[in-house]
Amino acid sequence: MKSVSGTFAAHHRKRFDIWDVLIHLFVLITSLACLLPFIHVVSKSLSEDAYVIANKVYLWPKGFTFGAYEKIFADDSILRSLYVSVLVTVLFTILGMIITICAAYPLSRKHLKGRTVLTFIFMFSMFFSGGIIPDYMLINNLGMLDTIWSLILPLSFSAFNLLILKSALTSSIPVSLEESARIDGAGHFRILLSIVIPLSKPILATIALFYAVGRWNSYQDALFYIKQNVELRPLQLKLYYLIIQASESFQLEATQVSMSNPEVLKASCIVFATIPILCIYPFIQKYFVQGVMLGAVKE
Amino acid sequence: MRNKKMVSMLMAFSVVAGLMAGCTNNNSKTSNDPIASTNNTVSEDTKGSYPDYSKGFPEKVTLEIPVYERAYEGWNVTNNYYTKWIQKEFGDKYNIDVKFAPITRSSEVSDYQQLLASHKAPDIIFHYDMPQALAYYGEKVMQPLDWDEIANYAPTYWKNMGEIDKKYGVVDGKNAFFFAARPNVDNYTTLIRKDWVEKVGMKVEDLTSLEKYNEMLVKWKEAGLGVAGEVLKKNNYIFNYPFRDWPIDAKERALYSDLGVADLTSKATERYLQNLNYQYNNGLIDKEFYLRDDDNKAKAEFVAGKTGTFSLFLTNNTDVISATLTNNPDAQFAVLPSEALVSEGLKPQSRAYWPFGFIMGINYETSDVERAALWMYLDWLSQPENLFFLQNGVEGQNYTLDSEGIAVKNVDFNGESVLSKNNNKDYWALVTETVQYSTPELTKKANLNNWSPVGYEYLGTDLLTNYDKVAEYRTPDALFSIVLESVNEYKADLDSLFQELYVKCAIAPESEFEATYEAAKKTYLEAGYQKILDEKQAAIDAGNFS
Numbered sequence: 073m074k075s076v077s078g079t080f081a082a083h084h085r086k087r088f089d090i091w092d093v094l095i096h097l098f099v100l101i102t103s104l105a106c107l108l109p110f111i112h113v114v115s116k117s118l119s120e121d122a123y124v125i126a127n128k129v130y131l132w133p134k135g136f137t138f139g140a141y142e143k144i145f146a147d148d149s150i151l152r153s154l155y156v157s158v159l160v161t162v163l164f165t166i167l168g169m170i171i172t173i174c175a176a177y178p179l180s181r182k183h184l185k186g187r188t189v190l191t192f193i194f195m196f197s198m199f200f201s202g203g204i205i206p207d208y209m210l211i212n213n214l215g216m217l218d219t220i221w222s223l224i225l226p227l228s229f230s231a232f233n234l235l236i237l238k239s240a241l242t243s244s245i246p247v248s249l250e251e252s253a254r255i256d257g258a259g260h261f262r263i264l265l266s267i268v269i270p271l272s273k274p275i276l277a278t279i280a281l282f283y284a285v286g287r288w289n290s291y292q293d294a295l296f297y298i299k300q301n302v303e304l305r306p307l308q309l310k311l312y313y314l315i316i317q318a319s320e321s322f323q324l325e326a327t328q329v330s331m332s333n334p335e336v337l338k339a340s341c342i343v344f345a346t347i348p349i350l351c352i353y354p355f356i357q358k359y360f361v362q363g364v365m366l367g368a369v370k371e
Numbered sequence: 372m373r374n375k376k377m378v379s380m381l382m383a384f385s386v387v388a389g390l391m392a393g394c395t396n397n398n399s400k401t402s403n404d405p406i407a408s409t410n411n412t413v414s415e416d417t418k419g420s421y422p423d424y425s426k427g428f429p430e431k432v433t434l435e436i437p438v439y440e441r442a443y444e445g446w447n448v449t450n451n452y453y454t455k456w457i458q459k460e461f462g463d464k465y466n467i468d469v470k471f472a473p474i475t476r477s478s479e480v481s482d483y484q485q486l487l488a489s490h491k492a493p494d495i496i497f498h499y500d501m502p503q504a505l506a507y508y509g510e511k512v513m514q515p516l517d518w519d520e521i522a523n524y525a526p527t528y529w530k531n532m533g534e535i536d537k538k539y540g541v542v543d544g545k546n547a548f549f550f551a552a553r554p555n556v557d558n559y560t561t562l563i564r565k566d567w568v569e570k571v572g573m574k575v576e577d578l579t580s581l582e583k584y585n586e587m588l589v590k591w592k593e594a595g596l597g598v599a600g601e602v603l604k605k606n607n608y609i610f611n612y613p614f615r616d617w618p619i620d621a622k623e624r625a626l627y628s629d630l631g632v633a634d635l636t637s638k639a640t641e642r643y644l645q646n647l648n649y650q651y652n653n654g655l656i657d658k659e660f661y662l663r664d665d666d667n668k669a670k671a672e673f674v675a676g677k678t679g680t681f682s683l684f685l686t687n688n689t690d691v692i693s694a695t696l697t698n699n700p701d702a703q704f705a706v707l708p709s710e711a712l713v714s715e716g717l718k719p720q721s722r723a724y725w726p727f728g729f730i731m732g733i734n735y736e737t738s739d740v741e742r743a744a745l746w747m748y749l750d751w752l753s754q755p756e757n758l759f760f761l762q763n764g765v766e767g768q769n770y771t772l773d774s775e776g777i778a779v780k781n782v783d784f785n786g787e788s789v790l791s792k793n794n795n796k797d798y799w800a801l802v803t804e805t806v807q808y809s810t811p812e813l814t815k816k817a818n819l820n821n822w823s824p825v826g827y828e829y830l831g832t833d834l835l836t837n838y839d840k841v842a843e844y845r846t847p848d849a850l851f852s853i854v855l856e857s858v859n860e861y862k863a864d865l866d867s868l869f870q871e872l873y874v875k876c877a878i879a880p881e882s883e884f885e886a887t888y889e890a891a892k893k894t895y896l897e898a899g900y901q902k903i904l905d906e907k908q909a910a911i912d913a914g915n916f917s
Contacts, residue, residue: 121690122697125667126675147445212489299486300472302440302449313442316477325499325728325804334690335667337444 110346117141117340124335140340150341152303153310158348160223160306161287167228168283169276176234177264180241181250191238198231208296220304222297227287233279240275241268277359281352288349307345314341421523424743427466432744434462435493439797440473448473452788453761453795461751467744487512490736494745495801497731501850502631502858504730508547509854513732514742516546524746527753528802535727538917543853550727552803554814557724558686558822560834564679565705567596578711581613581646588655591679599650600678601660602669604633605870609722611639613709614646617718617844625849625916626907628722631862633869635895636904641888642714647877648884661874674698680707685822685834688782692824706833709841723845728804752802761799762806764788777808777817849916857906861899868898 111131116124120135128134144150178184179191202210207226216222245268253263269276291308298304305313315338353360440448449471462469472493474482480503486492487510496513498504507513518537522529529536532550540548568575571590578584588599604610607630615624616638627634634640650656657678663669666683670691673681676699683691685706695702709719733742751757763770763778765788770778791797794806806821808814815835823831872891879887896904910916 120697122674122694125671125690125694126698127671128675128698143444149445149447208485208488217489217491296485299482300449300491302447302473310442313440313475314444316442 113339113342116336117343119336121334121336124339140334140336141344143337144340144344149302149305150307150310150344153305153307154344154348156220156304157288157307157345160220161284163220164224164228164287165280165283167224168230168233169280171229172234172237172279173264173269173276175229176237176241177268179234180238180245182247191235194231194234198235204296211297217297218299218301218304223287223294223304223306226293227290230283230286233282237272237275237279241272244275245271274359274362277356278362281356281360284352285349311341311345314338421520421743424465424524424740424747427464428740428744429466430740431466431468432740433468433470434741434744434748435470435472436748436801437474437493437495437497438471439476439479441476441793441797443792446791448791448797451791453790453798456760457798460757461748465744465747467748469748483507487734492734492736494734494737494741495731496734497729497801499729500630501725501730502629502855502862504548504732505542505851505854506859508542508732509856509859512735513547514735514737516540516549516733518546520742521549521746524743525750525753528746528749531753531802532727539725539727539850541852548730548732550731551729551801553724553726553728554803554805554807555724555726556805556814556818557838558684558818558834559682560685560837561680561682561707562673562685562691562704562830563707564597565703566701567591567679568705569703570594570596575705575708578708580710581712581714584711585646585650585655588650589653592654597677597679598654598658599656600663600669600673600680600682601647601650601656602663602666602682603661603870604873605664605866606631608633608869611637611643612720612722613713614639614642614717615720617720619720619846621849622911624846625851625911626904628848629858629903630848632858632865632900632903633873635869635872636892636900644873644876644888645884646714648879648881651877652881661870661878676702685824685830687821687824687831689824692827704827704830706830706837709837718844719841720844720846721841723847725847725850729800731801749802752799758799758802761795763794764790775813775816777813777820779820851907851910851916853910853915855903855906855910857899857902861903865895865899865903868895 108131112129115131115133116129117140118133118136118138119129120137123129123134175194179187179194181187184190201207211217211222211226216225249267250263253267258266289308291306291312294306294309295312298306298309438448454469454471458469461467472486472491474493479498483492483496487496492512496507498507518529518533521536522533532552535552536546536549539550540546542548563575563578565575568578568587571587571594573587573590578587591597591599609630611634623637627637627639647656651658651660657663657669657672663672669678669681670683672678674691674694676695681691683689692704695704709721713719733745737745752761759778763780764784766772766778768781768786768788769784769790770780773779806814806817808817819828819831819835822834872895876884876888876891
């Protein structure tokens with residue numbers, strides 16, 4: 073009985089632990105800090121423009137309307153940008169995964185000669201790069217400006233993702249497994265395709281997500297590389313233009329008609345650009361958790 | 372150990388080499404120097420004898436015309452009904468492929484710089500502001516012009532703009548720029564909450580001086596109505612004109628007036644800041660004006676009923692009035708008289724526009740035939756029927772003509788030939804800045820149609836009356852005919868420093884204003900403004916301004 077009451081007491085004490093409350097409070101505030109801005113934007117996108125202009129919409133729509141979304145779906149250029157974004161993200165992720173796997177697998181094998189030097193060379197590119205201007209000149213000289221390849225090729229290899237995958241493969245695929253496959257007559261590609269990849273699904277899903285989300289959300293390279301071919305603007309760049317345009321008046325320019333896009337349209341575009349990538353998370357969430365846990369516990 | 376040292380040396384070398392690679396001046400495609408370029412137009416051999424392309428070019432010519440990208444929803448700036456129409460009516464006729472190059476309106480300079488760096492800049496390099504146009508010229512990305520060549524290929528354009536091109540387009544003795552026309556009109560004004568003015572027992576007509584205006588703001592505050600709207604000054608510095616002495620000293624104006632570099636040290640600016648400081652300390656203006664760094668933020672305050680004044684380009688499709696009414700159903704509006712911002716004893720001065728809109732130069736990489744095609748395009752665009760079509764669209768669809776021949780826009784039209792949100796201005800602004808009819812009266816009437824919100828027609832009329840009333844005090848800034856290097860060098864730094872310093876002066880306690888202002892002046896002069904003043908003074912003494 074004593075011990076039971078002791079357990080009770082411990083349990084009781086734990087429930088009112090001040091640190092527990094503080095930690096929960098902290099987590100709650102942090103989550104709200106992420107969630108509230110998003111709810112705010114969603115509310116704006118569903119409100120009447122007059123209230124949005126006056127900054128009167130906070131967490132609940134005022135003058136509820138789907139008008140802005142109707143405009144988005146009627147706007148060919150936004151739908152075209154969505155198509156470009158999806159295409160670029162898919163191609164980019166596939167290419168990125170192929171390159172990363174092809175680099176990470178050999179580097180994770182101990183019998184590859186010079187792998188330390190090779191890894192160092194890859195890692196070097198994480199810390200030092202030419203910078204924006206040399207990058208721009210390179211893409212220009214390669215004739216890739218205003219082509220879809222300028223959005224796919226330059227960033228399709230990430231040394232950071234390579235190092236994560238390499239460590240994961242080193243720790244999760246035992247050499248003995250590879251040796252037994254070799255005894256059975258399997259070559260490098262057979263081992264990679266039939267053993268390594270199926271056994272590494274969690275980390276591969278995680279890295280694919282890194283690639284896809286990174287590509288989907290970035291617009292800066294598109295801002296530099298896609299200038300004249302407006303058909304190739306990805307969604308985030310389109311959104312960037314929609315939001316920054318006409319936020320100031322131009323004193324030197326005669327303005328005959330009001331030119332700014334409605335605030336509510338900007339908000340609905342943000343939501344429109346966020347939802348597709350948001351939909352991917354639930355499907356790979358279980359892999360994602362496993363993936364980031366890899367290597368966290370040493371046994 | 373030695374090996375490690377070698378590796379470190381090699382790494383350091385590779386980093387430095389990588390960095391230096393970006394600094395090369397190697398230009399694989401073409402020479403950067405327009406003078407050395409084979410495209411130089413002012414050669415004596417060709418002057419006066421220009422090939423005839425009136426029946427079209429023997430080989431296809433590609434013309435790249437810049438067009439502002441303003442990200443209008445549902446509008447493809449480079450491929451739409453009107454770009455296709457231009458190709459069909461002009462391009463196909465002369466064997467020219469007319470392409471449009473989008474230039475982001477709000478980051479046009481960086482867009483141009485990138486395009487120039489990649490040798491993909493369009494054939495025209497344009498800007499609204501002379502200092503920036505001179506900066507482009509100073510970078511040698513424009514080729515010299517031959518007035519006779521323009522007159523030969525673009526007689527209509529030259530007839531309209533030749534005099535202005537010759538008067539303002541010469542830099543350092545070379546023909547550098549050509550221009551679009553700018554009719555003398557302006558719809559920038561300040562709206563004031565008429566219901567608030569009347570609630571405190573005054574009338575809008577009573578606001579005949581800054582003193583009266585401030586008196587009204589005090590009453591607004593006492594009645595708990597709200598404050599005057601105010602924004603953070605940046606980019607276009609025209610704030611101190613109403614505080615200047617009259618008549619104007621032309622040399623002093625040349626020294627201090629600059630849209631790109633704010634003047635912090637003149638007597639006019641001191642008066643302006645003193646008033647701003649008074650208004651701030653007495654709670655008469657938006658307390659957080661330094662956060663209102665774009666029009667939308669100031670608009671939000673006005674629409675929400677927190678501020679009672681808002682400056683804008685008044686247009687018939689403005690959303691300010693309807694949005695304010697949604698939030699404040701009793702709101703009434705009036706145009707703030709120009710005198711309300713002028714102290715007693717001073718005159719309601721303002722900056723007049725120069726008589727040109729776009730300032731344009733030809734890309735140094737543009738070839739002779741492309742340049743000829745470009746002049747032909749300008750001429751074609753200058754034809755009244757083409758201009759009218761681009762400005763108004765298809766009769767019966769986009770507009771109907773009223774009894775006087777003015778195009779009345781069909782606002783609900785949404786068909787294939789729909790105009791861009793700013794009435795296609797970005798396509799026709801290469802020849803004129805605003806729509807013009809055959810007589811000034813008709814133009815005025817058409818402008819009024821554009822500037823009068825439905826149900827608030829008196830605002831448009833008041834705006835015009837206000838504009839005409841102070842016409843004699845509206846004068847253009849001086850134009851320098853040389854490149855001012857120090858302006859290009861210090862402009863960006865001084866821009867941000869000015870914001871910091873003037874806000875500091877505005878929010879200082881009234882008793883500390885003098886000391887804060889003196890310290891700000893010293894900092895500003897030392898940060899490069901003194902060098903600008905010195906260079907300008909030297910140019911003024913040499914007579915290089917008009």
